[in-house]
Amino acid sequence: xxxQSPLDLAEGDPFGPHxxxxxxxxxxxxxxxxxxxxxxGDSVLDAGAAAHAxxxxxxxxxxxxxxxxxxxxxxxxxxxxxxxLTAWVTVPAHRADIEPLLHPLSxxxxxxxYEVADYVDFYASEHHATNVGHxxxxxxxxxxxxxxxxxxxxxGRSGTVVVSGTDVVRPSGQRKAPSDPAPVFGPSVKxxxxxEVGFVVGTPSEQGSPVALGDYRDHVFGLTLLNDWSAxxxxxxxxxxxxxxxxxxxxxxxxAWVTPLEALDAARTAPPARDFDLLPYLDDSAEExxxxxxxxxxxxxxxxxxxEPPFATMxxxxxxxxxxxxxxxxxxxxxxxxxxxxxxxxxxxxxxxxLELTWNGRDAxxxxxxxxxxxxxxxxxxLTAWAPGPDGTRVGLGEVTGRIVPAREG
Numbered sequence: 001x002x003x004q005s006p007l008d009l010a011e012g013d014p015f016g017p018h019x020x021x022x023x024x025x026x027x028x029x030x031x032x033x034x035x036x037x038x039x040x041g042d043s044v045l046d047a048g049a050a051a052h053a054x055x056x057x058x059x060x061x062x063x064x065x066x067x068x069x070x071x072x073x074x075x076x077x078x079x080x081x082x083x084x085l086t087a088w089v090t091v092p093a094h095r096a097d098i099e100p101l102l103h104p105l106s107x108x109x110x111x112x113x114y115e116v117a118d119y120v121d122f123y124a125s126e127h128h129a130t131n132v133g134h135x136x137x138x139x140x141x142x143x144x145x146x147x148x149x150x151x152x153x154x155x156g157r158s159g160t161v162v163v164s165g166t167d168v169v170r171p172s173g174q175r176k177a178p179s180d181p182a183p184v185f186g187p188s189v190k191x192x193x194x195x196e197v198g199f200v201v202g203t204p205s206e207q208g209s210p211v212a213l214g215d216y217r218d219h220v221f222g223l224t225l226l227n228d229w230s231a232x233x234x235x236x237x238x239x240x241x242x243x244x245x246x247x248x249x250x251x252x253x254x255x256a257w258v259t260p261l262e263a264l265d266a267a268r269t270a271p272p273a274r275d276f277d278l279l280p281y282l283d284d285s286a287e288e289x290x291x292x293x294x295x296x297x298x299x300x301x302x303x304x305x306x307x308e309p310p311f312a313t314m315x316x317x318x319x320x321x322x323x324x325x326x327x328x329x330x331x332x333x334x335x336x337x338x339x340x341x342x343x344x345x346x347x348x349x350x351x352x353x354x355l356e357l358t359w360n361g362r363d364a365x366x367x368x369x370x371x372x373x374x375x376x377x378x379x380x381x382x383l384t385a386w387a388p389g390p391d392g393t394r395v396g397l398g399e400v401t402g403r404i405v406p407a408r409e410g
Contacts, residue, residue: 006043006102014396015039017090018389021257025108034065040089043102053097067114071202071221072334110256112163117333122153124316128344131356151316151324157249164256164400170407171250173234187407188231191375194342195299195309195352198226199318201336208329216319222258225383225400226339257398267387269294269312282320291317297385302369309343309352377406
């Protein structure tokens, strides 16, 4: 009886040929050699070696230590490479060439798959923004007057974007409670998560030339799960008047896998109804395809599910965020990453941060490892997600995991 091929996947595998996310991996025998890989089931296909074996014109593009050359190649190349990969893992005649190039996922090391150019984080969930407004401005309007007229965002730090599995050192900084006479310095005592989705830019744009809503697919290669760790106490003291700085810049974790936009066509969905007419550059009412994505996210702390945020509820879409980010003429670079902002739904169990889940520490959540208001040293946070795929399938998004380790003495 012949051994089952790793290409013979169980029915309904969320990482089947309908998905094929991209990553970068190395093997134990060549730890210093990074290669572009494509996930199929619980295996990783060496994409460059496969392209060479099958005579693909994209062999040189895939035989790289990073996804950046593929990202920069543009939409036609993205489509052609995806079609070729789909054939390589589904056509029986290719099996003899492809099977020796598959590596068990458990046996490889996954790396940050692209070189992050710039990082921008948005604030696109009305439910999250409303909750935060109620927490910090209980007697005022929860949303600022501009919130439903433009996607609010800020520029983060690209150098501290790390791949899933990287430990997160508890940050230190200034903090000051309202009752404290003066600020103190020390490790954050309100370390939090932000369950987000990140969008990875491939094709750059020229400085001075805005990117229109309809050009979103020409510039964005794919999406990835993202956890934008947040030190709420440091942020609360520093953010007036300029916004997040040290409270955010210490670490942003992303999945090792980037799911191409084409894999998520069946998950496109209309965003929530708008309460105000949008300015023309943000008005997506006449766009051919809906701008939202139906992604179902799960947040676990120490293996216990604490939240299930629905991405379909996001008020601002990725295309609108891209249009707003460039409307002033700011250019895109290959490897730019922009985050959706915390994903939260209308229900308590759909809130994507501990700030909301515990109402800024007022209501502790129960875990098998004890009560939590914010993260403790040793806590491990894992985000997973899936989206509806073609013909009733599910498209899995690669997980993003991080473990909190104690602050370091300066």
